[in-house]
Every structure is written in C-alpha cells, then in structure tokens.
Amino acid sequence: MNPRFVFFDLDNTLLDHNSAEAAAHNELYHSTPELQEITLDDWLNTYKSINHQLWLRYQEGDIDRHGLQRLRFHDSMVQLGVSTGRSDEIGSAYMQFYRNHWEWVDGAKEALEKVSQTFPIGIVTNGFLETQQKKIEKMGLGRHTDLFIITEEIGVMKPHPRVFDVATERAGVDRESILYVGDSYSSDIIGGRNAGWNTAWFTALVSEIEEGQSADFQFDNFDDLLKILHI
Structure with a gap:
C-alpha cells in the first residue's frame, strides 16, 4: 500500500x-x-x-x-x-x-507521529464542532497537520459523499491515492470506499464484525498499520 x-x-x-x-x-x-x-x-x-x-x-x-x-x-x-x-x-x-477522560488508543499516538513523518495526513471526524476542536487542541494534533474536517462544519455527517468530496479537494491528491483509517464500518469504510479511497479498518474497539464486512486492510494493532505502510 x-x-x-x-x-x-x-x-x-x-x-x-x-x-x-x-x-x-x-x-x-x-x-x-x-x-x-x-x-x-x-x-x-x-x-x-x-x-x-x-x-x-x-x-x-x-x-x-x-x-x-x-x-x-x-x-x-x-x-x-x-x-x-x-x-x-x-x-x-x-x-x-x-x-476529563480523553486518552489515546493504545499505540495510536506513536503510529500517528510516524505516519505524519512519512505522509501528509488529515483528520475527518463526525461529532460536535466545539468538542472535536477541544480534543484536537488538548491532544496536540496540530503538531501533525492543519487539515481537520469536522463534519458539523460541512452540514452533513459521514458517510455522506460531500464529506469525502471536501476532504479529497483539501488533500489535493487523486481519490485513489488516499488511505482512510477508521473504526466505523458504516461511516468510515463504506464512506471511504464509495468515495474511491483506500480503507484501513481499525477493529480493536469494534464490538461486532458481521459476515461480509471487509476493507482494503483490516487491523487491530497499530504496528500492523505501520508495516503495511512500510514505516
């Protein structure tokens, strides 16, 4: 990949x-x-x-x-x-x-730092604007990117195609050159796939995986994501 x-x-x-x-x-x-x-x-x-x-x-x-x-x-x-x-x-x-209880997923902070040193990155998230902005600030995500797409600003939520169209435009690359890493099959994987993106499904916190659900890459440990990206 x-x-x-x-x-x-x-x-x-x-x-x-x-x-x-x-x-x-x-x-x-x-x-x-x-x-x-x-x-x-x-x-x-x-x-x-x-x-x-x-x-x-x-x-x-x-x-x-x-x-x-x-x-x-x-x-x-x-x-x-x-x-x-x-x-x-x-x-x-x-x-x-x-x-008061925001914490990193195990391995995510270290993986994000390594990925951001190799690729340009961005964040695409549903959620309330003020809450997500506070998360971004508290967790220091601005050190890695200035491209944050919070869907409330767009007016629709993932998996709406408009979210992914806006993100593609702001990334400035072809759709097929984008990898989206997310946990929600309906919002992230299906939304990304329908947008023509590659998808990496993080399943460590997923309660149930239904038969037939798949992504371009599926992982539950961020070390595996780094390996597939050759980092």
Whole structure:
C-alpha cells in the first residue's frame, strides 16, 4: 500500500471515546442523586439506546445538535421515571466529565507521529464542532497537520459523499491515492470506499464484525498499520 495522503478518523481510532464515555457516565452517576434512584446499568442501557436513535435523527437532519444534546438526557430520564428538572444541568456536567477522560488508543499516538513523518495526513471526524476542536487542541494534533474536517462544519455527517468530496479537494491528491483509517464500518469504510479511497479498518474497539464486512486492510494493532505502510 503506497498512498500519497492518509486521513484518520478521531473517535475510537486515535482517541478512546468508549473509555472516556464510560468513565464520564460513572462519574456522573455517582455525583447525581436523581440517577442513583436507578441502577447504573439501567441508566447506561437506556441512555445508549436513546442516544443512538437521536444520533440517527441528527444524521438525517431531523433534529439539530442542541436538540440531540438536550434530549438524550431528558428522554432517558423520562423513560426511567426520573425527575427531569435538572436534565440540562446534568447533560452539561456529563460533557465536562467526558472532557476529563480523553486518552489515546493504545499505540495510536506513536503510529500517528510516524505516519505524519512519512505522509501528509488529515483528520475527518463526525461529532460536535466545539468538542472535536477541544480534543484536537488538548491532544496536540496540530503538531501533525492543519487539515481537520469536522463534519458539523460541512452540514452533513459521514458517510455522506460531500464529506469525502471536501476532504479529497483539501488533500489535493487523486481519490485513489488516499488511505482512510477508521473504526466505523458504516461511516468510515463504506464512506471511504464509495468515495474511491483506500480503507484501513481499525477493529480493536469494534464490538461486532458481521459476515461480509471487509476493507482494503483490516487491523487491530497499530504496528500492523505501520508495516503495511512500510514505516
């Protein structure tokens, strides 16, 4: 594999979103009397289900990001029979806890440094603009690239073709010369493939791989990515 440009996804590829989310919810639960009326497992299961559905609505343009941020806590608390009087405050507290737990995926920091010394790189990520910008700043990603594409700025989310068209234009190389490294099969691998990019599927944090799902390269250890790139 000999790309001329490498794009990386951010959450659950370079940064461990799952661990940060879990730690934030644990901290939120133990500091919020309303949530302690139910079990932590009931809270997590309900929140994850409602949050997933709201993200789908957000992706379809049915709600905006402010609605998503508000409703995922409000609606979860309603479903569990918990008082919603402080739902907005609790949602804000969660975001602060979440920011306190951002960490690199194992091996990702070292791999990113090595790849960026060999290839021009960029980041393409879904997520809220301000949150993703803070991640980029806190983790020092600006040392490696100044090409950050946060889909909220474009107005559609991966895997929408417009995201990949904008990224291709900003990379300044042919589509077939781009490698995209990401964890989400639907957003990153299918989106990248449909855009004519090469794809490297990072599966270490993927909960389930369905039969027939594949990428140009699949890996669960960043050392293997470096080997395929001859670094």
